[in-house]
Amino acid sequence: MQIAPVSSLPVISPALTRTITILAFAVLFLATGLALMGVDFGGQPASPAVGYTALFLAGLLASVTLFLPVPMIGMVFISASFLNPFAVGLAAAAGISAGLWPTYFAGTAGVSTVEGIERSRNAMVRGVTTRVLGWFRTQPIWASFLLAAIPNPVFDLAGLMAGAAGVPFRNFLLGSFAGKTVQMTVIAMSGYFVAGHISLPV
Template sequence: MPSEGMIAQADETLTLAAPAPEQSEPPSPARAEIDVPARWRRWLALAAALTVMVLVMVFRDKVREFPQYGYLGVFIFSLLSNATIILPVPGLVSVLAAGSAFNPIVVGLVAGIAEPIGELTGYLAGYAGRAVIADHKTYARIMGWMRGHNYLSGYLTIFVLSLIPNPLFDLAGIAAGALKLPVSGFLVSCWLGKTLKAIGIAFLGGWAVPFIERLLS
């Protein structure tokens, strides 16, 4: 029969071996999310749409004043706006405006060449390992899409995200660089999607801007 001393020693050993209760840690700043009320989101979206409309009308007049720089202006605006880690509103505005003043197909082709070149900034940041958004949930989700089940998943993700105007492509470009996706494949996938998108936006500008002018006249 074990003695009382042996039982007490065993109880003490079990107590020391038991894991300490986990303490909940506050969420890191990288994971914190800003809760914007739906009402304010709607107002912000409306304000953004009106701002874009005004910029389109103003920029369209400037393009017509300097027709010899029209396509070059589209190229520069598209390249610079996609080289920054923001929603490329200036590039979209230039394509919309130029589409109402010039050949929409040519405008789309010019923007489709410029935008992938600008997106190389995000790709190179990810390739060099300087991305500081690894804990961002959206970034992790895009990484999952790009890893996928085969080697085509990364290219397909780049194509789809470049085809639709959205602020997520900067994260996709960083993810492509971090995954060491071949730069040639990245550029081709990006070019296909962004060219189709730009042609569509240019045709939209060619129809929408004259329509708005008729409504306002």
């Protein structure tokens, strides 16, 4: 199998990057407002479905845009104070998982790039990359689950690693969704219990 060289991969133009960034922040602010402020429409409170949809969209943006600062932990923590914490965890995890495909398929196309990182002169980078790739090659679902469940900076690049390691996308998606569901539900339950024991002065 021939690996496409990095130079042949599609390049996102600066204009498109700016457009995506602007849209991402616009939807994020809208999602945050709807989820956290409970906007009324015609005197009727917004449906809880609006909050869950907002969390899904925010999670999707957090994954697709990768390095944009989407405050998912804060949104999940606060949203659980007025929404079902289990549904909050599922909605956020579903959105994050749905946005993993760009980095995964970038990893399948740029195997040589990831392998180049694995041979990096930086010992720490080389060690982490080699270890994570090894996990994906031997225990793909467990590696996906643990990287998603435990907060860590490596998960942002987990899709690249999984794609380069040849992990079937369904296995990566299954493990990541399960892990993110655990992580987001724990955060949501924390917000739920904190809201039940702390009352802020009006």
